[in-house]
Amino acid sequence: MKFNNFVNGEWVPAATGTTTESYNPAATDEVVGEIPESTEADADAAISAAAGAEADWADTPGTARGALLRESAELLAQRKDELTGTLVREEGKAWSEAAGEVQRAIDIFYYYASKAADLGGEVMASSNQDTTLSTRLEPVGVVAAITPWNYPIAIPAWKVAPALAAGNTVVLKPATQTGVIANEFVRCLSDAGFPDGVVNLVTGPGSTVGNALATDDRVDAISFTGSETVGDIVYQNAASDQKRVQLEMGGKNPTLVTDSADVEEAVDIVANGAFGVTGQACTACSRAIVHEEIYEEFVETLVDRVESLEIGPGSNDPDVAPHVSEDELEGTLEYVQIGQNEGATLETGGQRLTGGVYDDGYYISPAVFSDVEPEMRIAQEEIFGPVLSVIPVSDFEEGIDVVNGVEQGLSASVVTDDLRQAHRFVDEADAGIVKTNEKTTGLEYHVPFGGMKASSSETFREQGDAGLDFYTISKTVYLNY
The missing domain is CATH 3.40.605.10 (Aldehyde Dehydrogenase; Chain A, domain 1)
Structure with missing residues (x-):
């Protein structure tokens, strides 16, 4: 028409x-x-x-x-x-x-x-x-x-x-x-x-x-x-x-996973926030900042979860649908290459999918990077695709520093069973939307929405x-x- x-x-x-x-x-x-x-x-x-x-x-x-x-x-x-x-x-x-x-x-x-x-x-x-x-x-x-x-x-x-x-x-x-x-x-x-x-x-x-x-x-x-x-x-x-x-x-939205968090719950929260709507949301989680004591278990569980996600046409109601355009897909693939060049470990995904229905659209397998340093470009710049950087930290204080160590400040979440840490996160996170034990995406329509800093x-x-x-x-x- x-x-x-x-x-x-x-x-x-x-x-x-x-x-x-x-x-x-x-x-x-x-x-x-x-x-x-x-x-x-x-x-x-x-x-x-x-x-x-x-x-x-x-x-x-x-x-x-x-x-x-x-x-x-x-x-x-x-x-x-x-x-x-x-x-x-x-x-x-x-x-x-x-x-x-x-x-x-x-x-x-x-x-x-x-x-x-x-x-x-x-x-x-x-x-x-x-x-x-x-x-x-x-x-x-x-x-x-x-x-x-x-x-x-x-x-x-x-x-x-x-x-x-x-x-x-x-x-x-x-x-x-x-x-x-x-x-x-x-x-x-x-x-x-x-x-x-x-x-x-x-x-x-x-x-x-x-x-x-x-x-x-x-x-x-x-x-x-x-x-x-x-x-x-x-x-x-x-x-x-x-x-x-x-x-x-834009946003470069973090989820801080503390040492008190349940790993399975944290993986669910992070994966839903990072890969829902194909990561094409200004509030999507693109940084998982994880306490070193549970880091390896978190990455392993996350990779298993991501590799089970269904990818396909939106009409089939998959977990991950295609990018909106060729340009957006190419931009995401470029950041996957940048991450590898910077020395981060590509644990899974990051490939343009081909064969069958994939030949007809703009598909990429969701990508998870580990061994990411906070200053790397994939940890600093908005990607707007299903790419997640997992960053290890030694304690809550370092985690907060990494959370706030970007130019943007739209949405941020913490996964913790420690009430004191939850309140500290609300006080100290530089973001317009702060969540506890929830994904960074998802908004109520009757409360204010907006970011801080460059967001x-x-x-x-x-x-x-x-x-x-x-x-x-x-x-x-x-x-x-």
Whole structure:
């Protein structure tokens, strides 16, 4: 199928008519759809539509906005199987993982539908007897949401839903690799009946469409999820007219396994966090930092576990599905070679798979490295694939040093039966998300999400009540009667 942009309530092709094809990563000869390869002109049209609809949507009562969000959630739920199938075919995700992601988008829209009616302000006492003092929350204006390919319906949902609930208009620019599922997502919102111009979709390269959104002075706020390199560019471009900016970027997420941990439990937690969603998650575990007393047992048990994982097309619901693209697969294979060149021991995996269904897609066997030093590139740089570095440490203090010894600080976990160590980890780990005896992946939608250090702009959190802060401005009202 050929898909279009959605601008001012209409499905329209790119101004140039140019399209790009989206392929199934499990069957690379299958075209999932053709999506517009938009330019600055298309971004300009979408921004104009959003700016034109901004005032009326801001004046729409919160209960009415919430009703449209609720209708969107219901349409997403009605089309859940269809959306799951599209997500599997376009991004490659295993069926159960894709279904969970679609359900998350549904839940997010229901959540913010209820929040829309509660957005108001506070009344406070004044020092003047004849004055009432209050605050009110108002929308920021036009919001640009720039989203990645790895969670191509959940991440747009957790940006778009709170923005709309707060009374903002939105221009969504999804990743090119997953333009079809983004199109189907916006179709649900369109069918729900949002007024023209309130929700807009423009697909195309970040270098053109993304740059146009970041530099246009009619855009009041940008919410970006993606790589640190691109995020820095977005931030710099947005700074010229002091846009409000929210950046969530990469991670080099650790799981610290202490000497008190149960090895089997630790292996389950680490393997699920490292190899679920093919390691293509910003919160995926890429470093297992293990106490030396249980290190050899941990590595041996982990290798056995990894070698039992089923690898295959997402439609078969395997443990590990294909990479999203040839470029992503090549990048992972390059890091496997880097690890070997650095002197780490490749215990298992790290090979491009061939034969049978593997010839049709972008498959790699999950890789486990042992004898990894903390300063090695495979222990410092985000790989975004199923590659795990296992690092030995002599005690808890050294473990914390290694946990914090990277530029990023998104998600971190500890596996321990020692309550004191658990509390110390929460206090001392430099990460926006800290977990005890849980995998680094997996997030609740009603609590804040965001990183520290280079993983985030450290300005505003996403999701939950905190997710509304970015999309609202507080106005203080003095009423002297």
